[in-house]
Amino acid sequence: MNAGIIGVGHYAPEKVLTNKDMEKIVDTSDEWIRTRTGIEERHIAADDEDTSDMALRAAEEAIKDSGLTIEEIDMILVATVTPDNPFPSVATVLQHKLGARKVAAMDLSAACAGFMYGVITAKQFIETGSCKNILVVGVEKLSKITNWEDRNTCVLFGDGAGAAVIGPVSEGKGILSFELGADGSGGPHLYQDDYLFMNGREVFKFAVRQMPQSSVNVVKKIGLKEEDVDYLVPHQANIRIMEAARERLGIPKEKMSVKVNKYGNTSSASIPLALSEDVKAGKIKDNDLVVLVGFGGGLTWGAVALRWGK
Ligand code: UT7
Numbered sequence: 521m522n523a524g525i526i527g528v529g530h531y532a533p534e535k536v537l538t539n540k541d542m543e544k545i546v547d548t549s550d551e552w553i554r555t556r557t558g559i560e561e562r563h564i565a566a567d568d569e570d571t572s573d574m575a576l577r578a579a580e581e582a583i584k585d586s587g588l589t590i591e592e593i594d595m596i597l598v599a600t601v602t603p604d605n606p607f608p609s610v611a612t613v614l615q616h617k618l619g620a621r622k623v624a625a626m627d628l629s630a631a632c633a634g635f636m637y638g639v640i641t642a643k644q645f646i647e648t649g650s651c652k653n654i655l656v657v658g659v660e661k662l663s664k665i666t667n668w669e670d671r672n673t674c675v676l677f678g679d680g681a682g683a684a685v686i687g688p689v690s691e692g693k694g695i696l697s698f699e700l701g702a703d704g705s706g707g708p709h710l711y712q713d714d715y716l717f718m719n720g721r722e723v724f725k726f727a728v729r730q731m732p733q734s735s736v737n738v739v740k741k742i743g744l745k746e747e748d749v750d751y752l753v754p755h756q757a758n759i760r761i762m763e764a765a766r767e768r769l770g771i772p773k774e775k776m777s778v779k780v781n782k783y784g785n786t787s788s789a790s791i792p793l794a795l796s797e798d799v800k801a802g803k804i805k806d807n808d809l810v811v812l813v814g815f816g817g818g819l820t821w822g823a824v825a826l827r828w829g830k
Contacts, residue, residue, distance in 0.1 A: 523646035524694025525565070525639075526653070526830055527586025530796035531577035532563040532678075532783060539675070546671040553675050554610040556761025562678030562784030564663045570604045572613040574681035575659040579618060579629070580781055582655065582683035583618040590618055593685070594651035596625040597642060598635025599658045600787040601817070602665060603627060603711065610659065620655075630702075631710065632755050632816025634788035635682070638807035639812070640698045640822060653687040658788035668714035673721045677716070678784035682792025689830050693807075697741035698824045699734050706819035727815050732768030734823035735813045739769075742825055744809065746770050749825075751804050755814035756790040765813060777803070787816065804828050 538561045539550035565574060575598060583590060585634040596618075598611040611625035630637040635658035642654035658668050659681035668674050688694075731754060739746055746769040754762045756779050766776045779794040786793060791814050798804055806829040813823040 521649065521688050522642040522691060522694040523686050524689035524830065525684045525827060526687040526689065527582045527588070528683065528792065528799050529578045529581025529585055530680070530793040531574050531581070532680040533565040533574065534794070535566065535571060536561050536629025537564055537648045540828050542675050545668060546674060548567070548671045548675055551624045552779050558780045559676065559784045560781045563678040563680055565661050569674055571600055571602055571659050571661045572610050572617060574661065574679065575610055575614050575657045576617045578658045578659065578681035578683035579614060579655055579657055582685050586685035586687065588685060590620050592653050592808060593620050593623060593655050593712050595623050595642070595645060595654040596620065597628055597638040597654060597656045598629045598798065599630065599638045600610060600660055601629055601631050601634070601787060602661045611656055614657065630820040631818055632757065632785070632787045632790065633814040633818070633820040633822045634816070635791045636812065636814045636824065637700065637820070639684065639686060639695070639824060640700055643695050646686060646688060653685055655683065655685055657683040658792045659718055660787045660789050662716065662787060665712050665716045670686070672720060673716055673718050676785050678786050680783055680786040680789045680793050682789050682796050684792055684795070685786070692828045695824050695826045697738045698822070700822045702818050702820045704818065709819065710817035724761065726819055727757065728764045729824035730815050730821045731755070731761060731765045731813055733823055735769055735811050737767050738811060738823045738825040748809055748813050749775065750808035751810045753776070753777040753791055753798070753810065753812045755783045755795055756783065757815070
């Protein structure tokens with residue numbers, strides 16, 4: 521039995537901070553942020569809006585989109601590094617808020633690659649027959665761990681949520697290959713102490729190597745060529761890193777999802793948020809070969825090649 525994405529949803533908080541707003545907070549400029557990162561604005565959650573609240577909005581939309589009822593969800597996985605509390609997990613809070621059955625629920629911590637870890641974990645449970653349908657959410661309230669005095673990081677991040685229902689699909693469709701990896705020696709380059717800390721240059725070097733490589737690897741694993749990719753949804757951290765992956769695949773600009781301008785880097789949420797928006801805008805069609813690829817703190821990375829449709 522092959523597992524695929526059968527429903528998607530997303531949510532971004534109402535409040536928007538533009539680059540011009542950032543100029544009033546730290547010594548930066550709209551020009552620096554746009555040319556170095558591609559970011560124009562980011563969404564910031566309200567003080568009383570928790571990670572699980574954003575997860576709920578995206579999850580409800582994804583379940584509706586899948587055509588399933590909440591009773592048909594057999595497991596809940598939430599990728600986040602900014603849970604409401606260290607425990608209970610956001611996944612259990614979400615289970616309760618959704619009114620789901622008392623199914624297994626847990627959080628996954630793989631930073632910006634978290635959603636990829638979630639999707640690939642879901643695939644294993646479905647393909648072994650242990651579960652039929654699994655809700656995977658990527659969600660972050662990064663604004664609460666952002667040091668708003670550090671211009672190296674505060675201009676980069678935003679809040680939001682994306683969700684997908686993973687379920688059985690017909691032969692030839694769904695997740696055809698995957699790659700997951702981690703290199704703990706790179707941990708000191710991106711971590712949270714009180715606030716988020718990042719050695720941007722080191723993470724950049726890792727990302728421009730790993731994201732193109734993983735994208736190519738998942739396509740090669742299924743015996744196809746780079747140019748067979750119909751749509752690329754990369755982690756939305758920096759347009760220059762995303763372009764490196766697109767150029768390595770040799771596909772045109774219109775075949776890559778670009779949302780980093782609107783949302784900044786939303787870590788675990790970035791891939792499902794971008795995917796959901798593009799599916800709803802009709803940019804991904806039945807039978808398209810889609811590559812999802814992410815990298816993040818850990819260091820971690822993950823990618824899938826999937827044939828879109830049920
Ligand atoms: O999802 C998690 C993964 N994270 C990432 O993917 C981030 C990866 N890294 C990056 O995207 C880039 O390294 C950054 C966007 C963070 C930085 O771009 P860069 O081209 O690597 O710049 P840099 O670190 O080489 O810094 C250039 C200069 C520095 O000044 P000096 O030392 O050359 O005088 C910084 O102090 O830019 C300065 N700078 C800023 N200037 C204006 C750093 N942040 C800002 C800012 N506004 N916000």
